[in-house]
Amino acid sequence: MQTPSSSLSYGTALTRGLRRRCPQCGIGTLLCGYLKPVTECEACKSDFSHISADDGPAWVTILVLGHVVVPLMLYFGRDDSIPLWIACAILSVIMLIGVYVILPRAKGLFIALIWMTGATGEDMAPNSLDQSDETHNRQ
């Protein structure tokens, strides 16, 4: 596992992740296709195979879009001049476009954050917990 260089700041790495670029070099892409993460950077060969963003990107997407859509839902709910089907159509389009734009960027951001911090969760896997219990019991 390649570690981030010491001169790399969190701001730079996270900005590169947000742009779906390698947090180390900023040249290679983090995602192939819409959401599939690459195993290593095509430019600098940084390893991303051990990183899994899990539900973090979806959580950020819902958090951001919720702050846009819920106020609009309240507005449309109070305004009787806008037909319900138009309100639903507008909200659906906003949600679809918002998810299309935000979700891959949030995934790049999470991959960059996990890569920078080394918080892959591998030490929390069930096998490693069993080993630590055995170590603890021996003492």
Ligand SMILES: [Zn+2]
């Ligand atoms: Zn790279």
